[in-house]
Amino acid sequence: MILIGQYDSPFVRRVGIALTLYGLPFEHRPWSTFGDADKIAAYNPLRRVPTLVLDTGEALIEGTASVDYLDETVGPDNAMLPARGEARRRREPGHDWAILELGTLGEIDEILVDTAHFKGNYPDRCSIQAAADARGTPAEIAEQAEDWPVLLPETTLRADHEHRFREEVAKLGPIRFVRLNIYPDGGVSRLRLMGSVARHSPRGV
């Protein structure tokens, strides 16, 4: 397959990410809709990207159609989107979150939550939970994390802004794992946790 379009387009990126995560071989032609419009037109008369050229020569000219095709190719057990219906169209109840392991055990005294460049789809609020240790499968850790103590209470965020928190940060002692919660979802460009490295971890390392 050939993916046409530059990765500064989120639509092209979405198709590129799906191809990569699905392990499907493809050639990337990072053509610009400005400078390379004529080259794109040979595959897509609308001169838009992403254009995904299949091995049959057929060109898919909508990002959604391309992702649909890729989901179908890898089958429902591997597809990132549910196959059809309500589950495909709507987000699940609840909020988005991510669990991160820090490079070392440490005490946190300052947190940076940066929503730079997210001017429309920044999260309304965030909070952070933390733990010194986490063991088990990713699913088991995700379950434990729901009960981790709060490091940063739920806080309202602004668009395209560096939020620095000091007073709000709870004194939990040394921690190594954090769960960033965003309500309900949205874009965070950077999360930084500043503090001091703890000498001894609970694992005795």
Ligand SMILES: N[C@@H](CCC(=O)N[C@@H](CS)C(=O)NCC(=O)O)C(=O)O
């Ligand atoms: N809904 C489309 C959006 C694609 C889109 O907006 N592509 C932009 C680049 S980010 C484009 O090709 N613009 C050039 C044009 O419309 O002439 C998709 O998902 O494929």
